[in-house]
Amino acid sequence: MLLISCCNFNVIDYSETGLNSYDLNFDSDIPIKLQSHLIFSLGVNKNIKEKKSNIIEVSDFVLKTYDVYSGDALRALETEVKSSLMLSISKGAKKINKKLMVMKRYNANELNILAEKEMLDFIRDEIYNEFVNQILTEVNLIEV
DSSP states (O other), X not given: OOOOOOOOOOOOOGGGSOXXXXXXXXXXXXXXXXXXXHHXXXXXXXXXXXXXXXXXXXXXXXXXXXXXXXXXXXSOSEEEXXXXXXXXXXXXXXXXXXXXXXXXXXXXXXXXXXXXXXXXXXXXXXXXXXXXXXXXXXXXXXXX
């Protein structure tokens, strides 16, 4: 007699993760734009004053630029933008602390100074979006 057993594969459903059951706490050094991206992405309503046991704390935001020089040029060829923040997620008895980092590089030998400034603003927005994606991933990993 041959007995066949199989695994029970199910699709993970992220719709019931309860992302809106988290309180968000920000330090004063977190940019307003990053805060609004996180509030919108997590679906948190800051007007509701109920205390929740699940807390996401974002702190210690740092954004540094570094110019990369090479060759005979007197100007930087590339600019490297590094950013980091501390993330602390508490859910019941679980608590996870992580340092998230993002690094982006862009071509900096632009003749137009305003175009270089706009590129830095674009890179900054990309870094904020990357942080939001990383934070959502960490929260979903705790939920599963």
